[in-house]
Amino acid sequence: MSVPARQKREPLVRMVKRDDISSRRAWSYRALAFVAALATGGLLILILGHNPLFVYRDMVVGSWGSPTVIKETIKLAIPLLICALGLALAFKMKFWNIGGEGQIIVGALAAGYFGFFMADFLSRPLLIAVMLLAAIVAGGIYGLIPAFFKAKWNTNETLFTLMLNYVALAVIKYLMNGPWKAPGSSFPKMPMLVPGGRLTQILGVHWGWILALVLVLVAWFYFNRTKQGYEISVVGASENTARYAGMNVGRVIMRTMFLSGALCGIVGFLQFSGADYTIAEGIAGGVGFTAITVAWLAKMNPFGMLAVSVFIAMLERGSNTIQTIYKIPASASSLLIGIILFFMLGCEFFITYRLVFRGSASPGRAGGGGGDGGASTSSDSASPGQTDRQKREESA
Amino acid sequence: MNEDVPLAVSMEHIYKSFGRVRANVDVRLQLRQGEILALLGENGSGKTTLVNMLSGVYFPDHGEIYVQGRPVTIRSPRDAFDLRIGMIHQHFKLIPVLTAAENIALGLSGSVTLNRKSIHAEVARLAERYGFELDPARKIYDMSVSEKQTVEIIKVLYRGADILILDEPTAVLTPLETEKLFAVLRNMKADGKSIIIITHKLHEVLAISDRVEILRKGEFIATVETATTNQARLTEMMVGRPINLMIERPEASGGPERLELNALTCVDHEGVTTLDDVSFTVYAGEILGIAGIAGSGQRELCEAIVGLNPPTSGSISYSPPHPDLAKTPCEKERIDRLSPGAIARRGISMAFVPEDRLGMGLVxxxxxxxxxxxxxxxxxxxxxxxxxxxxxxxxxxxxxxxxxxxxxxxxxxxxxxxxxxxxxxxxxxxxEPGVLIVAYPVRGLDINSSYKIYDLLNEQKARGVAVVFIGEDLDVLMEISDRLLVLCGGRISGIVDPRAVTKEEVGLMMVHVAGAEGLDSETGSATGEAA
Known part of the structure; x- marks a missing residue:
């Protein structure tokens, strides 16, 4: 048949949705993506004129090489982890709380009020307890505000929480320049916390690390084993279903955001009382934003967040080291985190879809499943899953 | 008998899988020039998948497609248009804020400016030719479902399609509108168009088609001349075994009053009255059917009863069953100001199977x-x-x-x-509910599952539950209900004994409230939009 209609060929690449993928295979894809991310980052380092292997090695040594740096790394991981747990509460509900920074600041300020002005009237354990409680309440209320408006008038929580970050920053500036200015200082800064208000160290790091580990367990139980955790999942999946099941959606949103803000508030307290001993504009230091990455990379799993936060802390710590050794800017760590995030999110596409190339769906093998069996995937074509399917086709 | 009629479309050895699901396995389809071919099969039998490969939505894993005898490769809807194939999807793809004419012209190449006059003239010509009624200047959001469908069909004709595919076009239409659509389809056939119509309603297959192709579980079963077959044989081919199509209707037990609605009125947040002065009573041990065009207030009614959508005025009272079901019920209580949670806390078990199963009933x-x-x-x-x-x-x-x-x-x-x-x-x-409200419980279900659902509802009725059945298939409603309530534009146009009326009478009630003629079309379309 000499007809011109054949000139249209099969499309070059098609996306085909995967039905099922074994979790082992999915994780191997993720591992592959991780390696690819490191390779891409290595390429950048190479362009800067250094050997990526040495640079990576020095990053690891710089963050895990000695007891001193290990302590520093853990100190960085604690706020990231606790804040990520808090944000995950909201994210599970599909409430996009990007106001972690503001909630951390407000928590620190509340703790600061008692730390700066009440230290003389309270015994040491009582002072610490009051500071912690104040941070929890203040952070919680700061999280509650956007939740209240969302529940009542369905306002956009993303913008609302973002804006509240700037409000909190402005409050710090105001206090620093006026009411809370350190006495006798010509510089706008707050006083130092009295030693009685500082956190005790356990194994060389303030006890926030124990609190963080406990919170990981608590969060896991809260998500998976409690009625409230169940409510969060239902509200996150569909508000209609939640209302249908008789849940008070507004109340769930407000309660959850209080908890989310409260956890961020704890971070503020720990940073103030365990690390900085004073409050400046950098008290949150971007933790509220980096924690978003932590929560997502861990897919909202508390144990995953533990691993991811330690890893990111290692990158940040390690990039300080390579800055001194190689004069690579410390922002290299942000770059690397960005690249890893990009590859991780990108690999989810390959976990959900398969690519089928032109001509790979050969008719000869299409006895049962059509092109499904004959198609080669983007990364591997002879995996166990594939051969299984072919076997099934042959027997069919 | 008509073997020598040229084929408009021929699909041979078509395979298509989605992951592990084999939607089409070695399926063939032959559409003759100028015929109406019905594609019949249960849900999940691969009908839509098959025609989607013809309209360029999917690409077959394997197989050949011939149009007018020539082998073709259809990679996109645009390729399909070039081959003069047009599909009217089950879910309309129209932009509400644009007019009919603008929707029709949308996506067509041509000059940057839109010559509305020539589009209007062409639309009018097409409408005239095939017997449509359509005002090209009306906005989509002002239109009823059947008018939107008309726009979809004209859109396809406007692009010069000779081969039309309609995916379950009657699912959203009243009996009267279905008749109108069929008249149009016959006109198109007389004009030489070749048409594939997908449906699972057997009587429609017999009424409109020349031939029927039956699919089952993704496989081709047979193609038969419509004139030589009947409902029972089609069902058997569709399901794979003979099946009794009778729906049982055990005698209602004449139980006590369970749910009473009094002058219920709902106004939505846009100020549209969705329910207007609705009063009726549901008794224990009966199935009350509710019929009406889509968007006549069915959803608002369900949601008002279960507490999701508080009424603007009127009352809903619940009479809890006596622990001993046979005795007279306990004191009535008002539930119209209660949320679903509050209703549950009072110990009232209100079961509700909503229309949106995965969006509301389940996660x-x-x-x-x-x-x-x-x-x-x-x-x-x-x-x-x-x-x-x-x-x-x-x-x-x-x-x-x-x-x-x-x-x-x-x-x-x-x-x-x-x-x-x-x-x-x-x-x-x-x-163990006192009231069971089911909205469109068999939509999208295959015959076996549907009959299982009917059995379960009858079982609940026998247990003394007051069952409210909101349905779209009049045949089913009239077979299963003890009483049938007809809604029209948010008002009750009558409560009838389904044994004593004809389907046509009910169909008329769906578009006219007795004593309020002329009001129907406007309220009907307004609430249709709101839904």
Whole structure:
């Protein structure tokens, strides 16, 4: 048949949705993506004129090489982890709380009020307890505000929480320049916390690390084993279903955001009382934003967040080291985190879809499943899953 | 007999899989020039998949397609248009804020400016030729469902399609509108167009088609001349075994009053009256059917009763059954100001199977156990959830209702439509309700599952539950209901004995409220939009 209609060929690449993928295979894809991310980052380092292997090695040594740096790394991981747990509460509900920074600041300020002005009237354990409680309440209320408006008038929580970050920053500036200015200082800064208000160290790091580990367990139980955790999942999946099941959606949103803000508030307290001993504009230091990455990379799993936060802390710590050794800017760590995030999110596409190339769906093998069996995937074509399917086709 | 008629379309050895699901296996389809071919099959039999490969939505894994005898490759809807193939999808793809004419011209190449006059003239010409009624200057949001469908059909004709594919076009139409559509289709056929119509309503197949192609579970079963077959034989080919199409209607027990609605009126947040002075009573041990065009206030009615959508005025009262069902009920109580949670806390068991199963009744991403506990998760003291009992219940439902699933930890979104509905209805029945409201319970279900659902509803009726059945298929409603309430534009146009009226009479009531003629079309379309 000499007809011109054949000139249209099969499309070059098609996306085909995967039905099922074994979790082992999915994780191997993720591992592959991780390696690819490191390779891409290595390429950048190479362009800067250094050997990526040495640079990576020095990053690891710089963050895990000695007891001193290990302590520093853990100190960085604690706020990231606790804040990520808090944000995950909201994210599970599909409430996009990007106001972690503001909630951390407000928590620190509340703790600061008692730390700066009440230290003389309270015994040491009582002072610490009051500071912690104040941070929890203040952070919680700061999280509650956007939740209240969302529940009542369905306002956009993303913008609302973002804006509240700037409000909190402005409050710090105001206090620093006026009411809370350190006495006798010509510089706008707050006083130092009295030693009685500082956190005790356990194994060389303030006890926030124990609190963080406990919170990981608590969060896991809260998500998976409690009625409230169940409510969060239902509200996150569909508000209609939640209302249908008789849940008070507004109340769930407000309660959850209080908890989310409260956890961020704890971070503020720990940073103030365990690390900085004073409050400046950098008290949150971007933790509220980096924690978003932590929560997502861990897919909202508390144990995953533990691993991811330690890893990111290692990158940040390690990039300080390579800055001194190689004069690579410390922002290299942000770059690397960005690249890893990009590859991780990108690999989810390959976990959900398969690519089928032109001509790979050969008719000869299409006895049962059509092109499904004959198609080669983007990364591997002879995996166990594939051969299984072919076997099934042959027997069919 | 007409073997020498040229073929408009021929699809040979078509295969298509989605992951592990084999939607089409070695399927063939032959559409003759100038005929109406009905594509018949249960849900999930691969009808839509097959025609989507013809209209360029999917690309076959394997197989050949010939149009007018020439082998072709259809990679996109645009390729299909070039071959003069046009598809009218089940879900309309129209932009509400644009007019009919603008929607019709949308996406066509041509000059940057839109010559509305010439489009209007062309639309008018097409409407005249095939017997449509359409005002090209009207906005889509002002239109009823059947008018929107008309726009979709004209859109396809406007692009010069000779081969038309209609995917379940009658699912959203009243009997009268269906007749109109069929008249149009016959005109198109007389004009030489070749038409594929997908449906699972047998009487429509017999009324409109020249030939029928039957698919079952993704496989080609047969193509038969419509004139030589009948409903029973078509069903047998469709299901794979002979099946009794009678729906049972056991005698209603004449139980006491269970639910009373009095002058219920709902106004939505846009100020549209969705329910207008609705009063009726549901008795224990009966099935009250509710018929009406889509968007006549059915959803608002359900949601008002279960507390999701508080009425603007009027009352809803519930009479709890006496522990001994035979005795007179206890004191009535008003429930129209209560939220679903408050109703549940009063110990009133109100079961509701909503229209939007995965968007309201269930959580698609959660597993069966977690979905089963949606109603009762608050039970038990303490902050922790009990998953042991829900798991046992899930296992019981899987066994009793023959739910096909790998396990109780499979997410509901992965189940087929029939199994999803069984999980939902099973959970609602498991709470031993006093009232059971089901909205479109068999939509999208295959025949076997549908009959299972009818049986379950009859079982509840026998238990003394007041069942409210909101449906779209008049045949089913008239067979299963003890009484039939007809809604029109948010008002009750009558409550009738389904044994004593004809389908046409009910069809008329669906578009006219007795004593309020002329009001119908406007309120009808207004509420249709609101829904």
């Amino acid at each position: 698609a991403s959660m597993d069966i156990t977690d979905n089963v506990m949606l109603r009762g998760y608050r039970k038990g003291k303490g902050p922790f959830v009990d998953r042991v009992r829900p798991k046992a219940l899930a296992e019981r439902l899987i066994e009793e209702l023959e739910i096909v699933t790998p396990s109780t930890s499979t997410s509901v979104g992965r189940l087929s439509g029939g199994n999803v509905q069984k999980v939902l209805l099973g959970r609602e029945i498991a709470q």
